[in-house]
Amino acid sequence: MSIKDLEKIFLDKIEKEIKIEPKDWMPEQYRKTLIRQISQHAHSEVVGMLPEGNWITRAPTLKRKAILLAKVQDEAGHGLYLYSATETLGVSREQTINDLHSGKAKYSSIFNYPTLTWADIGAIGWLVDGAAILNQVMLCRTSYGPYARAMVRICKEESFHQRQGFEILLTLSRGTDVQKAMCQDAVNRWWWPSLMMFGPHDSESTHSEQSTQWKIKRMSNDELRQKFVDMIAEQAKILNVTLPDPELKWNPERNHYDFGEINWEEFWNVVKGNGPCNKQRLDARRKAWQEGEWVRQAAAVHAEKRKARETQQVA
Amino acid sequence: MSNNRQILSDYVLHLADNALILGQRNSEWCGHGPVLEQDIAITNISLDLIGQARSLYQYAAQLIGNGATEDRLAYLRDAREFRNCLLVELPRGDWAVTTLRQFFFSAYQMLLFQQMLHSSDTTLAAIAEKSLKEVTYHVRWSSEWVIRLGDGTEESHNRMENALADLWAFTGELFVPSDYEKSVADNGIGVDVSSLKDNWLQKVQDVFNEATLTIPTTTWFQSGGKEGIHTEHLGYLLADLQFLQRAYPGMEW
Numbered sequence: 001m002s003i004k005d006l007e008k009i010f011l012d013k014i015e016k017e018i019k020i021e022p023k024d025w026m027p028e029q030y031r032k033t034l035i036r037q038i039s040q041h042a043h044s045e046v047v048g049m050l051p052e053g054n055w056i057t058r059a060p061t062l063k064r065k066a067i068l069l070a071k072v073q074d075e076a077g078h079g080l081y082l083y084s085a086t087e088t089l090g091v092s093r094e095q096t097i098n099d100l101h102s103g104k105a106k107y108s109s110i111f112n113y114p115t116l117t118w119a120d121i122g123a124i125g126w127l128v129d130g131a132a133i134l135n136q137v138m139l140c141r142t143s144y145g146p147y148a149r150a151m152v153r154i155c156k157e158e159s160f161h162q163r164q165g166f167e168i169l170l171t172l173s174r175g176t177d178v179q180k181a182m183c184q185d186a187v188n189r190w191w192w193p194s195l196m197m198f199g200p201h202d203s204e205s206t207h208s209e210q211s212t213q214w215k216i217k218r219m220s221n222d223e224l225r226q227k228f229v230d231m232i233a234e235q236a237k238i239l240n241v242t243l244p245d246p247e248l249k250w251n252p253e254r255n256h257y258d259f260g261e262i263n264w265e266e267f268w269n270v271v272k273g274n275g276p277c278n279k280q281r282l283d284a285r286r287k288a289w290q291e292g293e294w295v296r297q298a299a300a301v302h303a304e305k306r307k308a309r310e311t312q313q314v315a
Numbered sequence: 316m317s318n319n320r321q322i323l324s325d326y327v328l329h330l331a332d333n334a335l336i337l338g339q340r341n342s343e344w345c346g347h348g349p350v351l352e353q354d355i356a357i358t359n360i361s362l363d364l365i366g367q368a369r370s371l372y373q374y375a376a377q378l379i380g381n382g383a384t385e386d387r388l389a390y391l392r393d394a395r396e397f398r399n400c401l402l403v404e405l406p407r408g409d410w411a412v413t414t415l416r417q418f419f420f421s422a423y424q425m426l427l428f429q430q431m432l433h434s435s436d437t438t439l440a441a442i443a444e445k446s447l448k449e450v451t452y453h454v455r456w457s458s459e460w461v462i463r464l465g466d467g468t469e470e471s472h473n474r475m476e477n478a479l480a481d482l483w484a485f486t487g488e489l490f491v492p493s494d495y496e497k498s499v500a501d502n503g504i505g506v507d508v509s510s511l512k513d514n515w516l517q518k519v520q521d522v523f524n525e526a527t528l529t530i531p532t533t534t535w536f537q538s539g540g541k542e543g544i545h546t547e548h549l550g551y552l553l554a555d556l557q558f559l560q561r562a563y564p565g566m567e568w
Contacts, residue, residue: 046351053346057339060559060568061386062369065342066362072345073358080351118559118568168568175566284347292349294474295410298467305466 014215019145022088030214033207034144035089036105037216039096042082043107045075047100047281051115052124060118067164068121074157081150088146101286108132109267110193112275119172119179119186125165126239127187127194130232133158134224135198143215166235173239180240187236188244194232195259196267198225226256233257319502323436324378325398325495326505328388329541331371332399335389336549337420338364339556340407349410356456360417363449370442390560394549398493401540402485404549411471411478414460419482421453422518423489423511430506439504458522465526475528487536490515496541 006025013020020026049072056072059065083093099105110128115121136158139151172183199205199221211217219227229248236243247260270278341361348354372385379388402420407413428450431443464471490512492500499505516530523530539545559568 046346049346049354056342056345057555058558060390062335062365062372062389064568066365066369069342069345069358069362069365073355073362076346076351076355076358080355083351171567175568176563178563179566288347288349292410294468294470295349295353295464298464298471301471302463302467 014143017215019148020143021145029210030216031089033211033214033216034147035086035091037207037211038082038086038089038147039091039099040106040108042079042086042096043100043105044111045079045082047107047111047285049075049079050281050284051111051113051277052121054115055118055121058118059121064168071125071161071164074161078150078154078157081153085144085146085150097289101282101289103273103282106271108197109270109275110197111281112270112278113189113193114277116189117182117186119169119182120190122165122168122172122183123186123190125161125163126169126235127165127190127232128197129158129162129165131194131197131228133162134228134231138218138224141215141218166239169239169241173241183239184241187239187241191244192262192266193270195225195228195262196270198222198228200264200267229257229259320378322495322498323504324375326499327371327375327378327439329398329493329495331368331375331388332397333403333420333424334364334371335368336397336399336552337403337417338362338368339552340403340405341413341417343407344413353410357413360453360456363446363453367442367446367449370445374438374442386560390557394545394553395543397545397549397553398541398543399549400485400488401537401546402482402489404540404546404552405482405485406548408478408481409474410460411464411474412481414457414464415475415478416482417453418457418461418522419486419489419519421450421457422515425450425454426511426514427506427508430511434505435503461522461528462526465523465528472527475526479528479531483531483533484535484537488538488540491536491538493541 007027010020010024010026010030013024020030052068052072052075056065056068059068083096086096087093096105100107110131115124133155136151136155140148140155142148142151169183169187172179202208202220202222205221208217208220212220233243233248233250245260247258249258251258269275273279338361341357341364344354344357345361346354348357368389369385372388375388376383376385402416405412405416408416425447428443428447432440432447434440434443461475465475466472490508492508496505496508500507519530
């Protein structure tokens with residue numbers, strides 16, 4: 001079959017909403033785009049463990065500690081599903097992780113911001129996971145089968161994460177003045193970076209058009225961002241917090257909230273590695289990996305020894 | 316509080332503190348494990364231990380009354396009032412220290428809870444029953460790691476030996492009963508920990524045989540934790556654990 005025929009079959013499947021599976025023929029660029037996107041997503045889960053992990057030992061009650069541990073553990077699990085999905089495209093987990101450590105692969109910039117108070121754990125759940133869910137709900141219908149299926153599992157857990165974040169903030173917002181201030185401060189610091197999670201404007205987004213055509217992406221950055229603002233602006237009322245944007249206002253003609261412009265200079269700066277925690281996050285991941293080297297090696301050597309002994313016994 | 320009740324609550328706090336402090340230590344690994352699967356596993360164990368601690372603190376709070384809650388007990392007592400064994404408060408160290416300590420502790424906990432199933436105190440018996448399922452897994456997981464690292468590479472073997480040198484002196488305390496342990500054991504509520512030692516040593520010996528490790532011959536063991544005389548490490552652990560409740564007293568979180 002010629003490449004043209006293969007391409008036609010591929011595009012027909014996309015057209016008819018039939019999932020592309022690992023063994024199907026796919027354009028090289030489709031594969032590359034997916035590897036980039038899924039591995040970036042996997043890294044985001046794993047790096048995302050760090051800012052929240054920062055408060056595990058200091059969680060204010062045993063119940064909160066247990067919930068936070070379970071949540072961060074879920075993220076490790078999401079990382080695993082996603083690394084597996086990347087492997088179906090022919091890249092090993094080790095290779096993917098090396099790309100993170102060398103700085104070649106990116107992860108969500110949001111995790112380059114520090115968690116300074118307990119309220120940040122609430123804000124991350126509410127805003128960061130809230131933004132992530134919108135993206136992930138869309139990805140449940142993405143055209144690549146293993147990615148879509150991983151997303152379905154992930155989405156179930158993410159909605160629990162967002163609720164627990166909201167609940168942390170709700171408790172603070174009903175607490176003492178100090179707690180209310182802590183809550184507002186965290187929202188002030190996390191609001192804009194959360195909006196940045198949806199990426200550049202559609203007009204500036206380099207990968208968007210082709211991804212939309214291949215139905216990897218099914219909503220644009222700006223559409224998702226608008227959806228997020230509309231959702232959060234309503235929930236903020238329940239929390240009695242203000243979102244730090246003087247231009248945020250309901251627009252009855254558009255039937256959406258209007259909102260101000262993102263500080264794109266900050267956005268690109270953090271993407272390029274100049275965020276407050278870029279270096280620490282990557283260093284922490286590298287350190288864990290390097291310090292785990294002897295452990296992984298010992299496990300491999302022991303498994304071989306064991307196998308050799310078993311073969312000997314059989315013989 | 317009657318004397319018996321006081322002794323029982325001391326005992327329950329001792330059990331709870333053991334679980335909490337080790338759970339807290341293990342939770343430091345979350346996000347920093349040697350490989351993702353093991354990051355998940357150690358976090359799981361941490362979660363199990365914190366779950367056990369919560370059940371036990373809730374029971375202790377009930378016995379103590381007077382407005383005690385699980386969080387007050389965990390967050391508002393100072394180091395001298397904690398009754399955990401020294402073993403669980405030692406720093407997490409490397410993966411060898413973490414897994415070997417877990418093995419020592421879980422093997423002890425398994426024997427303890429097997430006996431506690433027969434406790435005349437139905438709450439403790441129920442907690443033991445629930446915890447046993449978890450602890451059985453902890454023993455399996457940790458003994459597999461002790462074997463893997465002991466019988467792995469030269470480096471992993473050396474690290475295991477170093478871990479053993481660091482930890483061994485803290486294992487004796489598990490089996491030397493404090494006064495409150497003696498009292499509850501006499502009442503058929505608690506477990507006589509001195510009776511667990513032979514079986515524990517046997518289990519360690521079995522695993523060490525496979526791991527190509529040797530039980531040290533030292534006979535001097537550190538103690539004091541059960542009476543609130545701790546290592547210098549506990550204060551820092553509690554400073555972290557209790558920070559928010561201390562800095563912002565009396566608030567709901």
